[in-house]
Amino acid sequence: MTTQATLQDIFTSQGVVKEMTVNTPFLLNDPDKCWWIAQGSINVYTVQLVEAKEVGKRYFFFNAEPNQLLMGFRSAHTGEGIGFSADATEDSLLYELPLATLRQCLQDQNLSNDVVSLVDGWIDNVFEGLSKNENFPSRPADDLLKANEMIVLARGESISSVREVIWAKINIQKVDNLLFNGLLPLPTPTEEVYIPISRRSFLKSSRNVSVRLLSSAKALQTEEAWRGLAMLDPIIFQLEKDEIEQVNALDKALLKEKYANRWDKVNEVLRETGSIFDRRKADKYAQSITIDTDDDLFNACQVVCQEQEIQLTPPETDEKSTDLIGDIARVSKVRYREVLLDKDWWRKDAGAMLGFWQADGSPLALMPLPKGGYEAYNPATKEAFRIDAAKAAQIDKVAFTFFKPFPNHALKVWDLLRFGVYRNIQDFYLLFLMGFSANLLGLITPILIGVLFDTVIPNAEKFQILHVGLALLGAYGGMLLFEITENFALLRIETQLDWRLQAAVWDRLLSLPTSFFRQFTTGDLADRAMGINEIRKLLSGVATTALLASVFSLLNFALLFYYSISLAFSALGLVLVQVVLIYLLGRWQISLEKKAFAYEGKVQGIVLQLLTGIAKFRVTGTEISAFTHWLGYFNKQRKANFQAARVQNLQNLLSGMMPILSAAVIYTIVFSLPEKQKLSTGAFLAFNAAFGAFMGAMTAMSGSLVSILQVFPIYERTRPILETLPEIDSAKNNPGKLRGEIEVNQVDFRYDADSPWVLQDISLRLKAGEYVAFVGPSGSGKSTLVRLLLGFEKPDNGSIFFDGQDLSQLDLRLVRRQIGVVLQDGQLTPGDILSNIIGSSPHLSEKDAWEAARLAAVAEDIKQMPMGMFTIISEGATTISGGQKQRILIAQTLVHKPSLIIFDEATSALDNRTQAVVTESLNKLQATRIVIAHRLSTIKDVDRIYVFDKGKIIQVGSYDKLMQQEGLFKELATRQLE
Known part of the structure; x- marks a missing residue:
């Protein structure tokens, strides 16, 4: 037994x-x-x-x-x-x-x-x-002790346990010199006591005191330990009482704030009602602040983002945060970037921006005006003022702009059009008005030509010829001005669409679930992502102008009926023949280009893979095979492009021939008209001029039609990006500050409905701060479970909980922000070591990088490098050793102090001494740690080991316990020892 x-x-x-x-x-x-x-x-x-x-x-x-x-x-x-x-x-x-x-x-x-x-x-x-x-303080990181140690604590020093519960034996007269977790002094006992300490608690000395540490096995044999355990009860009651009072006070404050906000909304509605009758008193910028807070920065951001119809969410107050704008953007799920204001920035329209006074750094909403220039709104004073050179000189040169994301649903073509149009309505109106006006003036030419040849020239009215010439000159001048204005409006539309759509597409791409990226190679996906820009190029510029011209050319078509109904119908027939032929050729061309686009995506993916794998190809001597693999797809792409180009040449030939053939047909029809239906010379020339304009517009429209048809294969390739739902859902909950407690409850998973189960009935529970290992042969499901924990995949059955919160209901971006992952084959970014460790986090400094490097046992290596933290790491990290690279990756994770750290065989490149230093550093972080281990000697000190096999957990226990059991773990460990 x-x-x-x-x-x-x-x-x-x-x-x-x-x-x-x-x-x-x-x-x-x-x-x-x-x-x-x-x-x-x-x-x-x-x-x-x-x-x-x-x-x-x-x-x-x-x-x-x-x-x-x-x-x-x-x-x-x-x-x-x-x-x-x-x-x-x-x-x-x-x-x-x-x-x-x-x-x-x-x-x-x-x-x-x-x-x-x-x-x-x-x-x-x-x-x-x-x-x-x-309010319960975290334990100190540098005073972790084990049983059977003797230590003298100076004032302000603390002691805690590495893992197991230990007991502090203290002189009875000095017990009250110790503070439980630095909060409450221990009561003075009447008899000697032993005080328990775990990895979740610590004792802090208020004066010098000697402490002897005992193990639980020894301490619990004594009466002193049980007295010490009972002595902690009043402290526990007091701490919980304080916590309840704090929670209740917070609830009352939230309730009070709720009622206050309700009355604020009532007052706001009443103010808006009053402003209906007096628009002069309506503050357009103050009305943009839909969430009224005391935070001037947030209010300024609201004004800036309201211009782009972006709804912001106020972040939770964090006095330690130094990236306040980033906090607002992260909570609101919008992208932003820093911009530099040049000398005359306020004279140009660069969109709404967030700026700051140079003097005190207070925020300003920099808003473009419809008639040019900028206006600044100060949320602190609720005043707006026009920006001139003097005011611009007082504004900081660094500003910020925000990017509107796509709606959080599957996108259709209409969604893209609505997204692109919303801020350019005035320019679209202007484009339409200028195009209509230019074509209206264009009617003057055929009319005046008819008057000239039918009336002015036969009557030898010299002054009338001058008048007609001046009228034609004025008409052409007006058309030129209209077209210049039209092109400026079109240029503004193109510029706005380009940066706004591209930013939204890449934001959407970065927000997609990781399962999406398994479907495409990197090069193919990059090519698909640029499809929106290609569509924008096809639909803007010449295509838009030609389409508008073809619509407004109906005015010339109506003029044809004025001169001759029969000739007008003949002209219509000729135009329809041209449009139908070009449309059919366009459809043929599109089918060929669709193949070319598909091959282009594959070629792009292969090229990227070849570039990243050149070293491996040279080692294995397979350069010829790699070249042949690329050349096969490249030839197919070029063949499809060549066939499409031949069809394009046929279209160009038809477009060039149709005006000549149409003129010949019109002349033939005019020649064969009965005497009563024949046109005068002036009327014929006027008809011919109107027909030429109409035919030219229709020819341009036919070419535009082909460009529009080219949109469809590009859109088909871009559709997966647009229609896949983002991983980040605004309806998901904020997880708050995670402690690292994880529960996996009866989880089953497979990658698709036809594949076998990768995980079956997986259940485990990790307490905050525990150190556990996942062990098992390749393909047993260890890494897949980690993917589920990170939210990269969703379980088919069962649930995953973080701190008691269902992962499926949490904002995954905020969850992952608190998880550190170190991979065995992780890569460093070319650049200096400092930027690799702290990244782009504005709240991290070089001091934080050195601390993380010390915890990762790489600080001494960095100090010995020529430029320390500013030593450059080359592409592929060839200038440092594998162990140094691995430790820098660990430092990269530790610098953020995550509540959960996952190591996927991340310490395989470390020697035993370095691994011991890293393990000791991890113990001090109080983070929950999960390690996927193949080298079993590295997990002897973990709290618990889960052994996986064929998607199931078949053994659970400590290293020593599992080594005493017959099973897979002992078999794997014995094999490595041999």
Whole structure:
């Protein structure tokens, strides 16, 4: 019979059975009793007690699992004030046992280890519950000790445990010199006590004091340890009381703010009602502030973004944050960038920008005016003023602009058009008006030609010839001015569409789920992403002008009917023949270009792969094979392009011939007209001029029609990017500050419906700060589970929880921001070491980089480099060793102090000494750590090992425990030792 079974016998034979269902709580108010959880799960809550009964709201404290212990608390006010209640989360079975009986088991060598494990688990759970208090200080990073050590604490120094619970033996007269977690002094005992310390707690000295540390196995054999455990109860009650009072005060403040906001909205509506009758009093910029806050920066951002119809969300207040604009952009899920204001920036329209006064750095909304120039709005003073050279000199040269993202749904062509048009309505109106006006003036030419040849010349009216010439000159001058204005409007439209659409496309691309990127190679995806810009080029410029000209040429077509109905219908027939022929040739060309685009995407992907793999090709001597592989697709692409170009040549030939053939047909028809229907010379020339203009517009329209047809194959390639829903959903919840607690509940996963299951019925629970390892052969599901934890994939069945929150309901971007991932084959960016470690984070400094480098055991290596932190890393990191590269990648993760760190065989390139330094540094971070390990000697000190095989967890335990069991883990470890 095993030790565990023997201890279980004690509980089952001597304990009282306690069966529990959900919502059947009982109070943990008897310090002389303990409860062992045989099955199920128990949540412990902090509650308010009145006459020994639970009243009011519950506050979650911690969760206890099977084979864990619950113990009673000793309260100074029995039945009143703060208490602790236990309730089942599912049908559960507990055994109640006198604490004295449990303590007697410590005298039995076969039971003592299991009793120590149960008590340590209870202490760890209680301290974990306390650590959820936001005001509960984090343990110091540099004073982590183990049992059987002796240390002298100077004033202000602290001690904590690396992993297991340890006990501090202190002189009885100096116990009150220690502060529990630096908050509350320990009460002065009447007898000697031992104070428990876990990895979630610490003792801080207010004066010099000597401390001897004992293991739980030794301490729990003494009465001093149990007295020390009981002595902590008043501190626990006080800390929880303070936490409840703080939460209640916050709830009251939020409720008060809610009612205040409600009345603010009422007042705002009343003000708007009053402004209806007096527009002069309406403040257009103040009305843009839809969320009224005391934050001038946020209000200025609202004014700037309202111009682009971007709705902002106020971020949570963080006094430590130095990237306030970034916080607003991240919470609101918009992109932004820094811009530099040049000398005469206020004379040009660069869109709305966020600026700052040079003097005090207060924010300004820099808003373009419809008639040119800029106006600045100061949210602090609620005043707006026109910017001139003097004002511009007082504004900081660095400003910020925001980019509007696409709507958060599958996009259609109409969505793109609406997105591109919304800020250019005036330019589109101007474009239409100028085009119509130019074509209207164009009617003067054929009319005056008819008058000239039918009236003026036959009557030899010399002055009338001058008048006609001046009229024609004026008409052409007016048309020139209209076309110049039209081209300026078109240029503004193109510029606005280009930067706005491209920014939105790349924002959409960066927001797509990672499963999307498995469908395409990198080069192919880049080519698809640029498709929107290609569509914009095809639809703007000449194509837009030609389409408008063809619409307005209907005025010339109407003029044809004025001169001759029969000739007008003949002209219409000729135009229709041309349009139909060009359309059919265009369809043929498009089918060929569709193939060419598909091959181009494959060629782009192959080229990128070849460029990144040149070194491998040279090592393996396969350059010819790589070249042949590329050449095959390149030849197919060029063949499709050549065939499409031949069809294009036919279109060009037809477009060139049709005006001549049409003129010949018109002349033939005119010659064959009956005498009564024949036109005068002036009327014929006028008809011919109008027909020439109409035919030219239709020819241009035919070419534009081909360009429009080219849009469809490009759009087909871009459609996956536009129609795939973004991974980041604005409706998802903010996870808040994560502590690192993870629960995976009965998760099944496979990559598609036809593939086998990669993970089956995976369940595990990681407490905050635990260090666990995933072990197993290749393909067993370890990395897939990590992908699920990162939200890269979604489980087919089951759920994943972070700090009790369902991952499927959380904003994945905010979750990943608190997770650090170090991969075995991670890559560094060409540049200096400093930028590789801190990246673009504005709140990180060189000091933070050195601290992260020290934790990753690479600081000394960097100091020995020629330029220290500013040493340049080349492409492929060929200037540093593999171990240095791996440690810089680790520093890159540690500098952000994530709550969860995932290592995918990330320490494989480190020697044993360096690995020990890195492991010790990780222990000080209090982050939850998951390591995927193949070198099993590196995970001897982890809290727990999960052994995977064929998508299932088949073993769980510590390194020593699993080495004592026959199974896959022992087989893998033995194989490596050999």
